[in-house]
Amino acid sequence: MSRQTDNFYNHFSFLYPVVDLFLKPQKHKLFQEINKLPTGQLLEIGVGNGSHLKLYKTHQVTGIDTSFSMLDTAKKHSTANIQLLQMNGEELLFPDQTFDYVILSHVIAVVDQPEKVLEETYRVLKPNGQIFILNHFTPNNWLRHIDKAFQVFSKAFHFKSVFHISNLTTIKKFTLLNEISFGQLSYFKLLIYKKA
């Protein structure tokens, strides 16, 4: 985690509800998938302002984030089955094989070290545990030029506009179970993997 990313989210948290509106349909699908799974221990890395926390219907949820400001807002949405902690997803303070599910919703292209987050996710997942990655993924069509053109600006907003999941070595330790695309251009996807 870099201090700059942290500062950015501490200052940006009041604007996040606007982003939330745009992400609503994707999150609806994410929670449809999550809530149909057997009840388990679930970790959400980069839980953000937690406006979606009410959508967790069945699991025992631990939400972590590095931004105290995002977590402060998230606490207002928290319920009895949810604990919120300030923690870095690159250095999780949980023992090995603690969780059945890990959620990374619009986080993998934000963290400084996505490989570390995936390594830590692998470590804390139980055998056959699942990871849900919701994000934009740079496609092989004309949209990749826009991602590239936006690269300079995206740094200012603390995310990577050009993002290819296949460039991450650690993802190969997981088995892809399902790929759900959103919209006609399939720019946003929900990828569900199992710990092999």
Ligand SMILES: C[S@@+](CC[C@H](N)C(=O)[O-])C[C@H]1O[C@@H](n2cnc3c(N)ncnc32)[C@H](O)[C@@H]1O
């Ligand atoms: C784009 S927001 C996504 C929030 C939420 N998951 C959602 O889908 O709306 C990214 C969040 O990741 C958090 N974050 C960034 N780096 C992190 C890290 N290394 N560990 C944990 N959280 C991190 C930021 O503070 C921010 O709240």
